[in-house]
Amino acid sequence: MTETATVIETDILIIGAGPVGMTLALALMQGGSPQRILLLDQNPRGSYTKDPRALALSHGTRQLLETLDAWHMNAGTAIHDIHISQAGGFGRTVITREEQCVEALGYVMRYRDLASALDARLNENLILDASTVLATRMERNGALVTLLRQGVEMQIRTQLIVHAEGAPTESADIRTFDYHQHAVLAEVRPQPAHQQRAWERFTADGPLALLPLGADYSVVFTVPPEKADALMAMDDRAFLGALQQQFGSRLRFTHTSPRAHFPLKLRLRRELCAEREVWIGNAAQTLHPVSGQGFNLGIRDAWELANALLSGDSADPGDAHTLQAYAQHRRIDRTGSAAFTDGIVRVFSNDFTPLRIARGLGLLALDLCPPARKFVAGRMIWGAREI
Secondary structure, X not given: OOOOOEEEEOOEEEEOOOHHHHHHHHHHHHOOOOOOEEEEOOOOOOHHHHOOOXXXXXXXXXXXXXXXOOOOHHHOEEEOEEEEEEOOOOOEEEEEHHHHOOOOOEEEEEHHHHHHHHHOOOOHHHEEOOEEEEEEEEEOOEEEEEEEEOOEEEEEEEOEEEEOOOOXXXXXOEEEEEEEEEEEEEEEEEEOOOOOEEEXXXXXXXXXXXEEEOOEEEEEEEEOHHHHHHHHHOOHHHHHHHHHHHHOOOOEEEEEOOOEEEEEEEEEXXXXXXXXXXXXXXXXXXXXXXXXXXXXXXXXXXHHHHHHHHHOOOOOOOOHHHHHHHHHHHHHHHHHHXXXXXXXXXXXXXXXXXXXXXXXXXXXXHHHOHHHHXXXXXXXXXXXXXX
């Protein structure tokens, strides 16, 4: 190993300066944490300005971000109602903001706008960017992280490492289920205008979601891998035709953006914490995108971890009892969100006739039973906080 140029001392090292990592740092700062906090990011600071991805944010996430004074109101498109139906079968329901007594059921915002709002609240010296972690070693009263930054090897001593970037890797500690589906992403222009309505359309291939974003819809088109390849190879006109056929005739689509796609798997880390380490957000779990639960779950991870660290009995942020208490507290929300999304995908992503009839009856019952509809909406908006 070459001679290290710098040794940095901190108390809490957050690896990953995306929205989840930044939310944790802000929550700790606003809560008056006495610990020194450092965010470590593999990308140059501000690189998120080139990220065009759209995020589905629940009303509950807005409430948390507003508490941190990090809500970018003008950048989000509000969802006033959600129309849920199945292709080739009867039954549908509509969830509205008026029935849930909220200003909006959720919002669609570009990743870059949310990251910018969070970053603007952080101290200039809080983030160590363009850094690659080379090794981690546990010591008696902390951890030693070796990293490479701008060609210089550095070391950071910390009492707690928070992993807040990347998806869970394949290992014995990760429970994985492959849905054998890909999500094809695009933005399309609808006619008539969307009027703040989102659509969740269940098909035999998988769920099709249309989320209002500006004047367009952000589309999550879930299909088997071979169909995803075919959709990616189509020209714009053919793609719009395939989308139209899958969605139906309620709307017409006139323009589309370039497309992207990625495979869908459920990944759950069995243990959220280890010796002086804890995992949050996508580093702890990745869910199917149906109903937009995954990112919002990650924001709740950050919020609850901040609360656990601020209210813990020990001054040591890496205290094992504090971390175990956090992991136990997150169990219901994590497993509930995973079961909620996984159950929807398994029940709706097929064309088995008896099940299609049962789905239709379920949607009809949901439409006729406001308390059941309110519970489903609350689960989508607040996660386990609703329970």
